[in-house]
Amino acid sequence: MTDDPLVAARSLTKRFDGFTAVDGIDFQVRRGEAFGFLGPNGAGKSSTMRMIAAVSPPSDGTLSVLRRDPVTEGPAIRSRLGVVPQEDNLDLELTVHENLVVYGRYYGLPREECRRRADELLAFVQLGDRADAQVESLSGGMKRRLTIARGLVNRPELLLLDEPTTGLDPQARHALWDRLYRLKQQGTTLIITTHYMDEAEQLCDRLVVMDRGRIAAEGSPRELITSHVTRDVIELRFAVGEQDTHVATLDGLADRLEVLPDRILLYTADADVTEAAIASAGVRPEATVIRRATLEDVFLKLTGRTLVD
C-alpha cells in the first residue's frame, strides 16, 4: 500500500482546441520523493501540473492523484494538495498575513488555526517581519516565498511547484531551494517543473525530460547523465566564421560532437586526454571550457535543442 504511487499517469493527454499540449505521457510519483518535469517553454509542463492539480480535465488517458480521480473527486484531492502556480496570483489588495489566513479559510480551517499557521509559515519562508506589509510592496523573491507559504497552509501531502524560481536572482533561488529541501525532509512529496537543469539536479530525486508534450527520458539526474552522455564535456569557441573548418578534424577525437551555432561541444570520458588530442591536431580555439556533463547535455542529445534559448 505504501508503495502505491501518489500520482500515476498513463497515456495522459491534454488538447486545446485540437492542439496537443501533452501527448500521451506516462509517469509515477512516489510518496516522499521530489519529482521533476524538466523541459523548455511550451513543453507541456504547466498543462500537466494543472491536470494533477485537478483544475484541468485530461483529454485522454488516465490519471490518479492521491489514489483518486481528479475529474470526479477534485475537491477531495485539492484539499490535500498545495499549489504554487507558475505566475504568482496573490491577493494584492490584502496584506501578507491576510493572504495566508484567507487561503486557510478556503480549506475550511478555523480562523484561529489559520492565524497560527500563517505566523508559522511566514517564519518558515522568512517573511515574519513583513506580515503586515501590502503584498504589492514585496519583491519578486518575497512574493514567490509567500506563494509557497500559501501553498503549505493546508499542510499538503503533495506540493506542486510550477517553475518555483524562474525570474529570481541566484541568492533568492538558493534560499528557496533550501526551504524546499527542508519540506522534503519533513516528508512532503514535491513535484517541480523547471527549465533550469541545475534546479532539477539540486532538487529532484527523479525527473522526466519533457519536450513538445512528450517524455524523452526518465531517471535520476545521475542516471540520466551517465546513460545518455559522457562524464566530461569540452566546449570550444572559435573566431567568427572559423568554426566550420574545424568540425571534420574534431570529429573522431571525442565520443560525440555537438555543433551549436556559437560553439562546439565534445563529449568524452576523459577531458585531459581529449584536450591533448585537440592540441596535437593543431586546432586552436579562442576559448576552451572543460566541465562535467549536465542535464542540459542530456536534453541537447535527446531533443537536439537547448533548454533555455
Next chain:
Amino acid sequence: MATAALRVLEAEALHYRRAWRGSVVSTFLTPILYLLAMGMGLGTLVDRGAGTAELGLPYLEFLGPGLLAATAMQVGAGDAAWPVMAGIKWRRTYDAVLATPVAVRDIVTGHLAFTGLRLTLMATWFAVVLRLFGIAPLPRGLLAVLPAVLAGLAFSAPIMAFTASLKSEQGLTNLFRFGIVPLFLFSGTFFPVEQLPDALEPLAVVTPLWHGVELIRGAAVGFPTAWHPAAHVAVLVGFLTVGLVLAVRRLERRLLR
C-alpha cells in the same frame, strides 16, 4: 458547498473592509444629491405643471423609489463587472481560489451573496434617506429593501455570466455605455415608461430594472404596480436564476480548461 461559498463571501468582506471608503461615500452621498437636484429642484417645476396629475403622485415620491431601483442596478452590475474580470484575468485570483476545495459555483454564489449584502446596506440607507426627504415612512422604506436586493441581483448574475465570456474590458465599457446608462435614464426611474416612444416601451419592460422600479415604488409609496407583484418578483427571480446557472457554466469553461 454552502460553507465554501461562505468562505468566498468572507474573503470579499475582508476586501471591502480595506477599501470601503470610496464606495461608501458615493453610495451614501449620491441618493441625497440626486434627490436634492432632481427631486426638489426639478420636481418643483414638474409638480407646478401637469406632472403630479399625470404621475399620480408628487415627483419627489415618484423619483425616490425609482432611484433606489436604479442604484441597485448599478451596484449589482458594477460588482459583476470589474471585480469578476480581475478575478478571471487581471489578477487571476479565481485560479488561486480554485486550487483549493472551493468550486466555481461557490465563487459565483459567494460573490452574489456579498453583492446581496452590499445591496442590503445600500437599500437600508436609502430607506433612511427616503424618510429624511419625507418620501416614505421608515417601515415602508424598509419594505423596499428586499425588492431592491432582488433587482440588483437580477442584474448581477447575468452580467457575471457576460463578464465570464469577455476577452477584454472593452466589453464592460460597452455594457455600461450602451446598457446600464440608458437603462438608468429610460427605465422608469425619472419618468414613466409610458412616456417613451411606443417602439421603445416594450424594451424597457423586458429589463429587470423596470420590474424593480415597479416593485419598489409599490413597496415604498404604495403606488399600484403595473403587473401583479408576484409576476414582477418572478421575472426578477428568473433573471437571477438563469444568470447564475450561465455564470457558473461559463466560468467553469473558462477557468477549468
